[in-house]
Amino acid sequence: MREELTIRIAGEAGQGIETVGMALARIFKKAGFHIFANQDYMSRIRGGNNFFQIRIANREMFTHRLMSDITVALNKKSVALHKEALHKGGSILLDKAKSGITENDTRLFDIPFHDLAVRAGGKDLFINTVSCGAVVGMTGTPFTYVEEIVRDIFSNKGEEIIKQNVAAAKAGFEFVRERSKKDRIALPAGGGRRTLLMNGNEAIALGAIRAGCKFYTAYPMTPSTGILNAMAHYAKRFGIVVEQAEDEIAAVNMAIGASYAGVRSMTATSGGGFALMAEGISLAGMVETPLVVACVQRPAPATGFPTRTEQADLDFLLHSGHGEFSRAVYSPGTIEEAFYLTVKAFNIADKYQIPVLIMSDQHLADSYRDIEPFDTAKARVERYIVSKEDSGAVKNYKRYQLTDSGISPRAVPSWIDDPVYCDSDEHTEEGHITEDASTRIAMVEKRLYKKTAGLSGEVEKPASYNIDRADRILIGFGSTYGVMKEASETMKGGKTGFIHCSQVWPFPAREMTRLLKGAKNILTVEGNAGAQFGRLLKRETGISVNGAVLRFDGRPFDLDYLMEKL
Amino acid sequence: MNVVDFKSNDEIAWCPGCGDFGILNALKKALALLDKKPKDVLLVSGIGQAAKLPHYIKSNCFNGLHGRALPPAVGAKLANRNLTVIVTTGDGDCYGEGGNHFMHNVRRNADITVIVHDNQVYGLTKGQASPTSDPGFENKVQVGGVILEPLHPLEMAIALGCGFVARGFSAESEHLTNLIVEGVRHKGFSLIDVLQPCVTFNKKNTYEWYAKRVYKLGEGSPYDPADKMSAYQKAAEWGDRIPIGIMYRNEKASYGEKSGVDTLPPLVDGDIGDIDIHDVFKEYF
Numbered sequence: 001m002r003e004e005l006t007i008r009i010a011g012e013a014g015q016g017i018e019t020v021g022m023a024l025a026r027i028f029k030k031a032g033f034h035i036f037a038n039q040d041y042m043s044r045i046r047g048g049n050n051f052f053q054i055r056i057a058n059r060e061m062f063t064h065r066l067m068s069d070i071t072v073a074l075n076k077k078s079v080a081l082h083k084e085a086l087h088k089g090g091s092i093l094l095d096k097a098k099s100g101i102t103e104n105d106t107r108l109f110d111i112p113f114h115d116l117a118v119r120a121g122g123k124d125l126f127i128n129t130v131s132c133g134a135v136v137g138m139t140g141t142p143f144t145y146v147e148e149i150v151r152d153i154f155s156n157k158g159e160e161i162i163k164q165n166v167a168a169a170k171a172g173f174e175f176v177r178e179r180s181k182k183d184r185i186a187l188p189a190g191g192g193r194r195t196l197l198m199n200g201n202e203a204i205a206l207g208a209i210r211a212g213c214k215f216y217t218a219y220p221m222t223p224s225t226g227i228l229n230a231m232a233h234y235a236k237r238f239g240i241v242v243e244q245a246e247d248e249i250a251a252v253n254m255a256i257g258a259s260y261a262g263v264r265s266m267t268a269t270s271g272g273g274f275a276l277m278a279e280g281i282s283l284a285g286m287v288e289t290p291l292v293v294a295c296v297q298r299p300a301p302a303t304g305f306p307t308r309t310e311q312a313d314l315d316f317l318l319h320s321g322h323g324e325f326s327r328a329v330y331s332p333g334t335i336e337e338a339f340y341l342t343v344k345a346f347n348i349a350d351k352y353q354i355p356v357l358i359m360s361d362q363h364l365a366d367s368y369r370d371i372e373p374f375d376t377a378k379a380r381v382e383r384y385i386v387s388k389e390d391s392g393a394v395k396n397y398k399r400y401q402l403t404d405s406g407i408s409p410r411a412v413p414s415w416i417d418d419p420v421y422c423d424s425d426e427h428t429e430e431g432h433i434t435e436d437a438s439t440r441i442a443m444v445e446k447r448l449y450k451k452t453a454g455l456s457g458e459v460e461k462p463a464s465y466n467i468d469r470a471d472r473i474l475i476g477f478g479s480t481y482g483v484m485k486e487a488s489e490t491m492k493g494g495k496t497g498f499i500h501c502s503q504v505w506p507f508p509a510r511e512m513t514r515l516l517k518g519a520k521n522i523l524t525v526e527g528n529a530g531a532q533f534g535r536l537l538k539r540e541t542g543i544s545v546n547g548a549v550l551r552f553d554g555r556p557f558d559l560d561y562l563m564e565k566l
Numbered sequence: 567m568n569v570v571d572f573k574s575n576d577e578i579a580w581c582p583g584c585g586d587f588g589i590l591n592a593l594k595k596a597l598a599l600l601d602k603k604p605k606d607v608l609l610v611s612g613i614g615q616a617a618k619l620p621h622y623i624k625s626n627c628f629n630g631l632h633g634r635a636l637p638p639a640v641g642a643k644l645a646n647r648n649l650t651v652i653v654t655t656g657d658g659d660c661y662g663e664g665g666n667h668f669m670h671n672v673r674r675n676a677d678i679t680v681i682v683h684d685n686q687v688y689g690l691t692k693g694q695a696s697p698t699s700d701p702g703f704e705n706k707v708q709v710g711g712v713i714l715e716p717l718h719p720l721e722m723a724i725a726l727g728c729g730f731v732a733r734g735f736s737a738e739s740e741h742l743t744n745l746i747v748e749g750v751r752h753k754g755f756s757l758i759d760v761l762q763p764c765v766t767f768n769k770k771n772t773y774e775w776y777a778k779r780v781y782k783l784g785e786g787s788p789y790d791p792a793d794k795m796s797a798y799q800k801a802a803e804w805g806d807r808i809p810i811g812i813m814y815r816n817e818k819a820s821y822g823e824k825s826g827v828d829t830l831p832p833l834v835d836g837d838i839g840d841i842d843i844h845d846v847f848k849e850y851f
Contacts, residue, residue: 254638
């Protein structure tokens with residue numbers, strides 16, 4: 001019996017790897033296990049080699065492992081590719097006849113997926129269902145959970161299809177149980193909890209919906225497209241207009257236009273699309289119009305690795321857009337943070353009338369964890385506009401009225417009687433074009449100094465763990481939260497702590513200085529080659545890190561990788 | 567409403583005699599005729615001389631980036647469908663820098679009116695060729711004269727299925743006023759390309775040059791703007807005679823109608839205070 005298991009489904013794009021993986025994740029969640037699941041896929045529609053990996057345990061997990069215990073190989077290539085990443089005692093489940101494998105290796109568990117599928121329903125399609133049953137058979141988890149999820153998945157396909165799929169799953173399950181009675185992990189006590197199995201993209205979309213986003217526009221770009229899909233899926237239910245833009249420039253400008261008209265708006269993209277949006281970030285800063293943009297990073301430069309992960313756009317997001325203006329940049333580390341910080345992003349964008357960026361990456365976007373349902377009481381909408389009721393009394397309205405806070409009352413066009421003038425040229429308080437030097441100074445101070453001062457007072461506090469008299473402190477931002485957390489808890493040989501920033505701008509300089517006071521050995525853990533976060537820390541606090549664990553091969557950090565490097 | 571209701575106190579930065587004045591006056595007259603209240607009108611522009619126009623009218627104004635007049639205009643229209651959204655853009659802004667948005671917003675067919683101040687030259691950057699410059703036009707950049715074929719915006723718009731395609735002349739104020747009134751009334755993307763002499767940088771396509779050539783469609787002989795093939799012919803006519811008027815008109819469902827936005831209350835009026843997402847959680851159990 002093991003305390004945790006890693007299960008991998010490997011095969012070609014188009015073989016339904018994600019479908020099997022998600023079904024298994026749901027089955028094990030139903031049985032009461034905690035789940036961490038992530039995906040490794042190539043930029044192609046068919047072929048190649050992809051895998052979906054599920055880690056299950058009786059305790060909560062935040063990252064994945066390097067080695068697998070049970071691997072389902074849906075094609076020949078997957079056998080060779082995944083044999084090396086198999087734990088001692090691990091098995092590869094495969095259909096030898098169908099994948100043309102003749103070698104005898106005790107790690108290979110030959111299961112006639114194809115024949116079992118044909119017998120159950122007469123169709124090749126059921127291979128995935130058979131393999132689900134087989135995997136669950138390997139673990140010792142009762143079949144009832146499989147049946148429940150299979151029924152749910154095919155619930156709108158009619159009783160005949162449901163029956164055939166249940167039979168297919170049962171065939172796979174029993175084939176395994178008859179040959180291997182071993183239970184590989186203890187069942188959790190208490191059974192399934194009402195948790196959500198969700199990924200980072202879905203959490204951002206739900207955050208946007210909760211925040212009252214009513215206009216979402218984007219140009220599809222991996223790995224951000226999941227947000228667009230989710231917004232489109234919920235559009236009708238929540239009265240949201242979702243529009244696919246002709247390009248990212250249109251997307252960001254449309255969002256700003258809708259926001260000017262008084263509607264919470266958002267767009268999302270990845271680095272390449274964000275490069276096109278740079279002019280819009282600057283525009284939002286200048287016209288002081290709220291804008292929320294999620295940048296779901298992938299390896300760059302240029303097209304890079306379209307379906308893989310990296311954290312190399314940190315510097316870019318901090319500096320994108322010509323000129324000087326205030327912004328906030330959040331870097332959620334978990335699915336929960338992705339949700340709550342998206343709600344906050346809308347509130348802060350509204351309050352300060354600025355662009356707010358949510359920096360995610362493919363790893364966070366496509367990884368699933370079982371999480372407690374969001375507490376909507378902690379995700380409240382705070383609007384900072386002149387309400388419709390108050391609009392009638394507005395006279396001599398000045399869109400860019402100078403105030404101590406740098407924030408001017410934001411009125412909605414047509415709600416007030418006065419016109420709302422808004423300009424990307426330097427402008428007067430009334431919003432008209434000017435070249436007056438003293439007005440220019442006042443407006444730059446308003447947009448940069450005053451707003452940043454306000455923003456600095458509401459920076460997300462970094463999360464820290466085990467840092468008191470630690471032998472080493474890991475620091476990072478974004479999706480490395482999970483791996484730093486588990487490494488801190490797991491590392492032997494000296495005390496390891498970690499600090500995670502879920503907001504990188506304004507930088508939590510005071511908090512970081514306090515937390516790192518007297519630190520002996522600071523190591524930055526980043527998914528980039530330039531140690532950008534370490535340099536940001538140095539610039540904003542004067543603190544130098546002692547070393548960096550950097551990964552830039554396009555793959556996410558896993559617990560074993562990080563521990564080996566430390 | 568009267569023209570004076572749209573009077574702005576902002577100082578006008580155009581050259582004396584600029585063709586833009588004719589467009590400004592026609593637009594104010596059209597808004598008065600349409601009985602729009604200044605607070606219900608939104609003028610959106612990009613960058614260029616045309617883009618300054620919204621400041622010279624008392625109404626809401628979003629003056630964004632070069633080439634990007636159309637995206638925020640559509641965003642604002644979808645956010646608040648009660649706004650009358652009019653774009654004032656130029657040949658460089660709309661057909662050059664913003665060409666992609668022009669093509670796709672014709673397809674999108676949101677209910678906006680687009681007035682293109684087409685002077686066939688880049689005024690604000692001091693006289694370079696624009697996408698609609700006549701071949702041979704000499705300036706400091708195209709020193710041997712323009713060698714590129716001109717873009718044909720009206721033919722393009724007709725080919726893309728634009729439901730309202732018109733050409734005006736800034737010196738024909740009453741005619742232009744009428745085109746704008748019709749354009750705003752048209753439900754969908756309306757394109758009004760306006761011949762607008764640049765008195766400083768375009769010494770060829772002057773008031774006199776146009777006055778000799780311009781004639782009104784339907785005057786003298788009948789013209790049916792519903793006929794797509796004659797619309798193509800008229801849109802392509804350029805030389806000794808240049809037609810102005812509504813070239814093509816074809817009422818069809820707008821974006822707001824097809825997407826269902828028009829059946830909802832304006833998005834901006836929705837209460838977003840406490841949106842209940844608990845029902846969604848079930849999909850993730």
